[in-house]
Amino acid sequence: MSPSKTLLITGTSSGFGRALAQEALAKGHRVVGTVRTQQALHEFQALASGTAVGRILDVTDFDAIDEIVADVEETVGPIDALVNSAGYGHEGILEESPLAEMRRQFDVNVFGAVAMMKAVLPYMRRRRKGHILNITSMGGYITMPGIAYYCGSKFALEGISETLAKEVQPLGIAITAIAPGSFRTDWAGRSMVRTPRSIPDYDELFDPIREARQQKSGKQLGDPSKAAQVMLELITHDSPPAHLLLGSDALELVRQKLSQLTAELNQWEAISRSTDGC
Ligand code: NAP
Numbered sequence: 001m002s003p004s005k006t007l008l009i010t011g012t013s014s015g016f017g018r019a020l021a022q023e024a025l026a027k028g029h030r031v032v033g034t035v036r037t038q039q040a041l042h043e044f045q046a047l048a049s050g051t052a053v054g055r056i057l058d059v060t061d062f063d064a065i066d067e068i069v070a071d072v073e074e075t076v077g078p079i080d081a082l083v084n085s086a087g088y089g090h091e092g093i094l095e096e097s098p099l100a101e102m103r104r105q106f107d108v109n110v111f112g113a114v115a116m117m118k119a120v121l122p123y124m125r126r127r128r129k130g131h132i133l134n135i136t137s138m139g140g141y142i143t144m145p146g147i148a149y150y151c152g153s154k155f156a157l158e159g160i161s162e163t164l165a166k167e168v169q170p171l172g173i174a175i176t177a178i179a180p181g182s183f184r185t186d187w188a189g190r191s192m193v194r195t196p197r198s199i200p201d202y203d204e205l206f207d208p209i210r211e212a213r214q215q216k217s218g219k220q221l222g223d224p225s226k227a228a229q230v231m232l233e234l235i236t237h238d239s240p241p242a243h244l245l246l247g248s249d250a251l252e253l254v255r256q257k258l259s260q261l262t263a264e265l266n267q268w269e270a271i272s273r274s275t276d277g278c
Contacts, residue, residue, distance in 0.1 A: 004028045004029050004030060005024075005029045005030070005080040005081060005235065005236070006029070006030045006031075006032065006076060006077045006078060006079055006080050006081075007020075007021075007024050007029055007030070007031050007032070007079075007080065007081045007082075007083060007235070008032045008034075008069070008072060008079045008081070008082045008083070008116075008120065009021055009024075009031060009032070009033050009034070009082075009083040009085055010034045010057070010059055010083070010084055010085055010086035010112070010113075010116060011034065011035075011059075011085040011086030011087065012031070012033030012034060012035055012044055012054075012085070013035045013036065013037075013040040013043075013044070014185060014186045014191075015085065015183075015185030015186055015187060015191075015224060016085045016135055016180070016183070016185060016224050016227060016228065016231075017033065017083070017085035017086065018033075018224075019224035019225045019227065019228040020083060020085065020227075020228040020231050020232065021033045021044070021047065021052065022047060022225070022228070023225065023228035023229055023231075023232050024228075024232055025047055025048040025051055025052055027232060028051075029051070029232075030051045030053070030076065030077065031048075031051065031052055031053070032053045032054075032055060032072050032076055032079075033052065033053070033054055033055070034054075034055050034056070034057040034059070034068075034086065035054055035055075035056060035057075036056065036057070036058055037056070038056070040054075041054040041055075041056055042054075053072075053076055055068055055071075055072070059086045059108060059112030059113070059115065059116065060104075060107045060108055060111070060112055062111065062112075062115045065115045065116060065119045066119045068119075069116075069119035069120055069123070070119075073123055078123065078127060079120055079123060079124070079130070080129070080130060080131065080235070081130065081131045081132070081133065081235045082116060082117065082120045082130070082131075082132045082133070083132075083133045083135070083231065084112075084113040084116055084117070084132070084133070084134045084135060085135045086108065086112060086113075087108055087109045087112075087113075087135065087153075088105075088108060088109070088187070088191045088192065088193060089147065089150045089187055089188070089191070089192050089193070090102075090104070090105045090147070090149045090150050090192075090193045090194075090195070091146055091147055091150070091192055091193070091194045091195070091210065091213065092146065092149070092194060092195025093145070093146055093195070093197075093199065093202045093206050094148040094149075095199060095202075096195055096196075096197065096198050096199055096202070097148075097149060097195040098195070101149060101193065101195060102149045102152070104193075105149040105150060105152075105153050105193075106149075106152070106153050106156070108153075109150075109153035109154065109156075109157060110153050110156045110157055110160070113134055113157055113160075114160060117132055117134075117164065120132070121168070121173070124168075124171075124172075124173045125168070125171050125173065127172075128171055128172035128173075129172050129173070130172070130173045130174075131173070131174045131175075131176070131234075131235055131240060132161075132164075132173070132174070132175045132176070133175075133176045133177075133178055133231060133234065133235070134157055134160075134161045134175070134176070134177050134178065135178050135180065136154045136157045136158050136161065136177045136178065136179045137150075137151075137154040137179055137180060138179050138180065138181050138245065138247075138249070138250035138253055138254055139151045139154045140154035140155050140157060140158035140177070140179050141155075141158070141179060141253075141254045141257055141258075142253050142254060142256075142257045144209065145205055145206055145209060146206050146209050146210065154179075157177065158177050158179070158243075161175050161176075161177035161242070162175075162177065162242055162243070165242045174239075174240050175242065176234055176240050176241060176242060176243070176244060177242065177243050177244070178227075178231060178234075178244050178246060179243065179244065179245050179246065179250060179254070180222060180227060180245075180246040180247055180250060181221070181222055181245070181246065181247030181248070181249035181250030181251075181253070182216070182220035182221060182222055182247065182249055183220050183221075183222030183223070183224050183227060183246075183247065184218060184219070184220045184222060184223065184224060185224055188213050188214070188216065188217035188220075189217045189218060192213075194210070221247060221248070221249060222246065222247045222249075227246050230244075230246065
């Protein structure tokens with residue numbers, strides 16, 4: 001087995017964060033997991049005595065993040081890998097959804113993840129070593145009606161991850177954006193924030209989408225524990241990728257999107273070229 005590592009994972013009460021924490025603990029790694037309640041803290045620490053270390057953190061409490069990371073570095077040890085898993089989906093037709101929902105979506109999925117990265121980077125940079133995994137989504141590549149704020153947040157995190165990877169690769173730090181397809185977690189169930197319907201013009205388009213997502217919740221194809229095994233392998237990999245899709249649905253849908261995009265670029269190529277100066 002590779003030497004044990006210290007992982008800091010956000011959102012370890014359920015889903016990908018929890019599955020990765022369990023997999024890492026089983027392989028002898030140390031995991032600092034963030035949760036949002038005292039009850040979840042007890043449950044998390046009970047996963048493994050001594051090596052499962054809980055911290056209470058809402059990732060939108062930006063002012064608390066630096067202090068928590070400093071404390072982990074001092075009391076638990078150098079953080080080898082940060083995994084930004086805390087996040088949720090907002091579902092709602094754009095015209096119906098308050099701007100406040102967009103702010104909240106970006107605060108958690110984008111600003112929270114960036115604040116975590118900014119907090120660990122000084123330590124990783126000093127050591128010229130470290131790996132950050134951001135759980136984005138296939139919704140960071142493809143879109144569908146009713147999840148504009150969510151896709152916007154995941155496109156943003158994909159772009160930020162890719163840019164950061166280029167900035168810190170020369171300093172020995174790797175960044176991987178993990179884009180899962182549909183997985184069996186609490187994402188489409190208790191965690192999803194659904195804006196109520198108010199404009200009948202969208203009924204025909206959106207009602208079947210909302211209903212299908214509710215029906216599918218808990219029966220998705222993706223297995224979070226298999227995703228966890230893959231992420232754990234990546235953390236011990238010498239040259240991890242900047243992007244990784246998880247799930248055959250993600251692979252198929254993203255490939256479709258890329259070929260549609262290429263076809264559209266080709267169709268409009270002459271116009272695109274026509275704006276060059278001579
Ligand atoms: P999940 O089971 O609902 O887990 C989400 C985790 O994030 C929970 O631990 C939750 O804590 C935590 N969290 C939510 N808001 C938070 C906040 N403000 N501060 C701190 N923690 C917060 O769903 P999941 O699927 O594992 O979601 C993890 C990530 O995967 C998300 O970014 C999601 O968008 C992404 N993703 C999921 C899928 C999928 O199909 N499942 C696909 C693509 C991407 P609480 O228990 O306190 O709510």
